[in-house]
Amino acid sequence: MANDAPSAAPAPSARTLLPLVVPSLVVGVAAALLLLGVDTVAGEFEDVLWGTLPDALGIGRYSSLWMIVMLTATGLAVGLAVHLVHGHAGPDPATTGLVDEPMPAGVVPGLLLVTGLALAGGVSLGPENPITASNIALAYWLGRKAAPAAPAALWVALAAAGTIGALFGTPVAAALVLSETLATRPGPGSLWDKLFGPLIAAGAGGLTTVLIDHPTFDLGLPRYAGTHWSDLLAALVVTPLAAVLGMAAVYVFPYAHAAFRRLGHPVLALTAGGLVLGLLGALGGQLTLFKGLDQVKILAEDPDGRSAGSFALMTVVKLAAMMTAAACGFRGGRIFPSVFVGVAFGMCAHVLVPAVQISLGVACGVLGVLLAVTRLGWLSLFTAAVLVADQNVLPLLCVATLPAWLLVTGRPQMQLHGDGTPMR
Helix, strand or coil, X not given: CCCCCCCCCCCCCHHHHHHHHHHHHHHHHHHHHHHHXXXXXXXXXXXXXXXXXXXXXXXXXXXXXXXXHHHHHHHHHHHHHHHHCHHHHCCCHHHCCCCCCCCCHHHHHHHHHHHHHHHHHCCCCECHHHHHHHHHHHHHHHHHHHCCCCCHHHHHHHHHHHHHHHHXXXXXXXXXXXXXXXXXXXXXXXXXXXXXXXXXXXHHHHHHHHHHHCCXXXXXXXXXXXXXXXXXXXXXXXXXXXXXXXXXXXXXXXXHHHHHHCCCCHHHHHHHHHHHHXXXXXXXXXXXXXXXXXXXXXXXXXXXXXXXXXXXXXXXXXXXXXXXXXXXXXXXXXXXXXXXXXXXXXXXXXXXXXXXXXXXXXXXXXXXXXXXXXXXXXXXXXXXHHHHCCHHHHHHHHHHHHHHHHHHCCCCCCCEXXXXXXXX
């Protein structure tokens, strides 16, 4: 009797994978250029808002008054843009993750506008989520026109990989993130077959960023002095404590989101959120503003030059600012501000207990906070490791990941369903 069951799809081969090379390269380079373009424009506007304008008015650039005024005004501007632009700059950012389904391409200009305003205005969010969403939307729209027979998921994977590669300046981060989703995706071929195109896109995006912008994540911290039994104890204490701190913000997040939603209009919600961010900035100081990557490098220049109380204050303020910004409607990502929270927490642990090596404390703090906020285990481990640029820390981080993961897995995430309830 004839077998009526559909035949299995053929296994990937060089003949089927080679056609992915050109579109993967194009998507990766384009994703990086969009990220660099938004960052550049936002940086120029930031210089005006935080340099030229307060100087012309005779106001201190980072005085408490200017921080409150500027962040409130940023909230008002972003709120008006969200209300007026086509598609309202995409869905509620509290309901989105790093890699989501494609948005309509017409939403992208408005999303990029409000993202640039938030980055320039000092909001405690990074560009990763909206830039990734924009690149996915554009790649999906153009890809479906250029090659309608190609799977829709291909364009999502290429755009996400290209953007993540560009964000970190290496394809490794993209490979780690996508391995968590592609490994279980049905279809023929090994994980490396499925990652072939995305890795090309990530490599192209990372190389484009490196050649144009020369980014570095190495904080230049004092050299890690080697592993001892006390370091194992420190890693097993600091990482779970950082995860608990991150989970505190995760549990508060839906209540903060509901409070801003009760205001009933994006202009009101974002203006109120901007005011709260300004007050938090006045409390925590100028280093707690913006996405946090430049600011952690300033912290790392003199890790012993501040008190434990100062580091603790910046840790709490930055975490509250990130949660507030995401809850009230600012478009942005939570990875980079979480890095600042983790770095400040690790430095606080080092100052409180000098036996905790500064490099280890920082790596463990970042690892714990990122695990709680993102639930991306591989990305959290990778980010924590590259900040200290010492492979000897990696075994300790791998061990410390396990108790921290037990604390966060299965619990609410810092991402909500449409009805405001947290995802798990």
